[in-house]
Amino acid sequence: MGHYGDLQTQIYRDGLHGVLPDYPVDFATLEERAQNALSPSLLNYVQGGCGDEHTQRANVSAFHHWGMVPRMLVDCTTRDLSIEFLGLTLPSPIFMAPIGVNGEMTQDRRGDIAAAEASATTGVPFCASTLSNSPLEEVAQAAGPTPAFFQLYTPKNLELAESLIRRAEAAGYRALVITLDTWVTGWRPRDLNAANFPQLRGKVLENYFSDPVFRSLLARPPEDDIAAAVEAWTTIFGKVLTWNDIAWFKSVTRLPIILKGICHPDDARRAVDHGVDAIYCSNHGGRQANGGIAAIDMLPDVVKAVGGVPVLFDSGIRSGSDVIKALALGATAVGIGRPYAYGLALGGAKGAAHVLRSILAEADLLMAVNGYPTIDAVAEASARETM
Numbered sequence: 001m002g003h004y005g006d007l008q009t010q011i012y013r014d015g016l017h018g019v020l021p022d023y024p025v026d027f028a029t030l031e032e033r034a035q036n037a038l039s040p041s042l043l044n045y046v047q048g049g050c051g052d053e054h055t056q057r058a059n060v061s062a063f064h065h066w067g068m069v070p071r072m073l074v075d076c077t078t079r080d081l082s083i084e085f086l087g088l089t090l091p092s093p094i095f096m097a098p099i100g101v102n103g104e105m106t107q108d109r110r111g112d113i114a115a116a117e118a119s120a121t122t123g124v125p126f127c128a129s130t131l132s133n134s135p136l137e138e139v140a141q142a143a144g145p146t147p148a149f150f151q152l153y154t155p156k157n158l159e160l161a162e163s164l165i166r167r168a169e170a171a172g173y174r175a176l177v178i179t180l181d182t183w184v185t186g187w188r189p190r191d192l193n194a195a196n197f198p199q200l201r202g203k204v205l206e207n208y209f210s211d212p213v214f215r216s217l218l219a220r221p222p223e224d225d226i227a228a229a230v231e232a233w234t235t236i237f238g239k240v241l242t243w244n245d246i247a248w249f250k251s252v253t254r255l256p257i258i259l260k261g262i263c264h265p266d267d268a269r270r271a272v273d274h275g276v277d278a279i280y281c282s283n284h285g286g287r288q289a290n291g292g293i294a295a296i297d298m299l300p301d302v303v304k305a306v307g308g309v310p311v312l313f314d315s316g317i318r319s320g321s322d323v324i325k326a327l328a329l330g331a332t333a334v335g336i337g338r339p340y341a342y343g344l345a346l347g348g349a350k351g352a353a354h355v356l357r358s359i360l361a362e363a364d365l366l367m368a369v370n371g372y373p374t375i376d377a378v379a380e381a382s383a384r385e386t387m
Contacts, residue, residue, distance in 0.1 A: 056286025059316030062294030097335030103133025303330030320362025
């Protein structure tokens with residue numbers, strides 16, 4: 001049985017024949033190369049954050065003050081990175097976090113399909129965004145047998161919201177991820193200085209344009225009047241959700257419900273009391289609010305508050321070692337965001353798959369060196385503050 005860390009041996013062996021990796025294995029080089037592959041406006045949208053981007057930087061730097069204590073004389077010749085999540089047995093503890101401009105990240109503008117193909121290739125679940133250049137049904141089909149989740153930006157029109165949820169159910173998505181912090185867009189200077197908001201230019205709106213309820217709201221089909229369709233979208237995007245809405249979600253879907261954006265332990269407890277199936281601890285990668293607290297620093301209290309309910313995590317993950325630290329702090333599974341998006345920019349599905357495999361290889365080797373043969377062993381070890 002192979003290990004994710006075997007990628008390292010493969011790279012070194014290929015090097016004996018003068019073959020170098022097609023794509024970088026570290027985030028810094030990956031981001032540097034992506035800067036040359038993307039247009040300035042798209043790069044700013046993907047790379048940028050809210051305000052002066054302090055929270056975005058803190059998300060990344062905060063991992064440096066958490067560390068793992070190595071354990072020696074443990075047989076780690078065999079490692080198992082598989083996890084159980086919502087009745088699924090997944091081969092690894094990572095997933096592809098939802099990114100609303102995936103569709104724009106490839107030259108053919110089918111980046112959502114490429115991301116799903118990377119999921120199918122690697123076995124890493126893909127969380128598909130409502131914002132997409134391809135209909136959610138096509139994205140689910142491209143993911144193949146790998147479980148996929150659907151992330152919902154809840155529209156003000158509940159008939160449309162229900163239609164999107166029903167479509168996700170019918171397409172085979174395995175969970176509904178409801179984003180809580182994006183009923184309005186945060187203050188993003190990079191995009192504001194360029195007066196660039198992709199959705200207002202008709203991008204990544206195919207799930208709306210292909211929806212029968214949305215189309216029924218229009219005087220003419222989107223393909224005949226894109227400007228009117230975009231204007232209609234601006235009037236219905238972003239319902240303000242409250243705790244009273246959870247019952248409605250539970251009434252319209254059989255899918256497990258995951259609330260994304262929970263960072264306070266009291267909110268986590270209340271979500272569990274309302275019957276949600278999993279918590280998603282995230283501050284949207286620092287893109288929505290510039291509050292200053294790193295998501296990884298809020299994770300332990302959220303985990304403690306929910307008493308065994310699964311907790312997903314993203315925000316600031318840049319490497320396999322980051323993944324292991326998040327797992328040690330109690331995350332059930334860890335979302336990869338910008339790194340795989342940059343992989344899409346450099347090489348489509350192949351580039352994204354390479355990034356995911358590299359992150360898993362680093363995580364696997366860290367476990368091997370530190371004496372943690374399983375994810376349970378990582379969780380039992382826990383991470384410690386180093387400052």
